[in-house]
Amino acid sequence: MRIFKTKTPDSLFTSSSKIVELAKAFAATLTDDQHRDLNQHYSLRNAVNWSNLPQNLLGRRRRRGLRVGTLSGKQWTALNALLSAATGSSKNNGYDEIQQILNADDHLRDNGGGSDYGRENFYVSFLGAPSDYGKWELQFGGHHLAVANTYINGALVGATPSFRGIEPFSTFEYNGVNNQPQQQAQSAFEALLTSFDDGQLAVARLSDKYSDVLLGPGKDWAFPNTVTGIRGSELRVSQRALLLAAIKTYVSSVDDENAARILAGYEGELDSTYVGYSCSKSMSKARDYIRIDGPSVWIEFSMRCGIIFSDPHPHAVWRDKNTDYGGTAP
Structure with a gap:
């Protein structure tokens, strides 16, 4: 599988307005079918529907949203720009940790885990429409990862539940870097x-x-x-x-x-x-x-x-x- 990377921007965009702009820019790269998967109704029922398990092991509580294995290189670039702005910039935290967790799941897939593992099995969804008014949530996750940033009227009002896990715990090389942020x-x-x-x-x-x-x-x-x-x-x-x-x-x-x-x-x-x-x-x-x-x-x-x-x-x-x-x- 091809892996699409983007470096963290030199200038940090932390305002909700910039995150909304990047969310809309990502959405603009998608097909109609991808749009239907990405955009979900904001409700507590949808918000609590996250897990640390691989998608195929979830049974009826499978994640809703857009499977990122469907993304093109251009679409990955737009998604990474959004994730970079919405998460932390320090080494082994935020965006860097997300990239290492994705590397870890690819590593599991390639070393005995099989098709249940790998970044292609992660999901992104917008619960509610990204806007500086009203409530919406950026949800991104998969095996060992849950990102749940909730915004109300342009302010981040919640960044939890936030789940992080990684296997193996020993440092491993993948995607040209040494990985083990935790x-x-x-x-x-x-x-x-x-x-x-x-x-x-x-x-x-x-x-x-x-x-x-x-x-x-x-x-x-x-x-x-x-x-x-x-x-x-x-x-x-x-x-x-x-x-x-x-x-x-x-x-x-x-x-x-x-x-x-x-x-x-x-x-x-x-x-x-x-x-x-x-x-x-x-x-x-x-x-x-x-x-x-x-x-x-x-x-x-x-x-x-x-x-x-x-x-x-x-x-x-x-x-x-x-x-x-x-x-x-x-």
């Missing part, structure tokens, strides 16, 4: 846990074991009623900085301007944000698990057993208790 998040979590003394580790240790994230697809608003772990107010200044750095690895999935705004909000809630973990501090072995649970932020990182390759690989989800799906709730 080693960055793993290192941030390991640095945080390694900074804890024995007393802090005892408070942070969770009683349960976890084989995956709790709040994956289909688990909307299922946040635990009881907060567990060590509270941010009990951390030293240097440890709070490590906690914020770990949060940043997920918030940086959205465009830089909005990421800074969201991160500042989470920073203001650090005193009441809890860290809990299970199994080892390395966050590199099967069943290693960590969560960040704040008044707003919820992040989980879980090491899963390998599927195509033998080594464990990460699943991670970022949710926001107030702005999941742009604040749309049942």
Whole structure:
């Protein structure tokens, strides 16, 4: 399969108006049939219809939207320009992470995974019409990836649920580059846990074991009623900085301007944000698990057993208790 790439633009376009412009420019490259697949009604039912599984394993909950395997080179270029503007610009985050996850799925396809894997099986959809007025959502995802940016009246009002996963966890070469963006998040979590003394580790240790994230697809608003772990107010200044750095690895999935705004909000809630973990501090072995649970932020990182390759690989989800799906709730 041909792979169409575009580099991140030198000038960052973070305004909703520019994103709307690029969304319309992408749509303008499509055929009538592709348009029908791309444009979906904005509803909570459509918004919650995402997953981290390959499309052919989803049964009745298959993704709706435009299968990107139908795109031409020109259409890929237009889609990449939109994704680049709507997501973060830093290395191993945002647009760069998306490209590496697509490379990973091609790598799985080519190394035993077969036709269920590969970037051609990812989907893009517009829930509602891209506009500076009203509500619409840019939805892009496939195996190990869910992007859900919701805009209301020209403002990004929600960038969650946001799912990231990748297999293998070891660095692999594909598409001319070395890939493994989530080693960055793993290192941030390991640095945080390694900074804890024995007393802090005892408070942070969770009683349960976890084989995956709790709040994956289909688990909307299922946040635990009881907060567990060590509270941010009990951390030293240097440890709070490590906690914020770990949060940043997920918030940086959205465009830089909005990421800074969201991160500042989470920073203001650090005193009441809890860290809990299970199994080892390395966050590199099967069943290693960590969560960040704040008044707003919820992040989980879980090491899963390998599927195509033998080594464990990460699943991670970022949710926001107030702005999941742009604040749309049942």
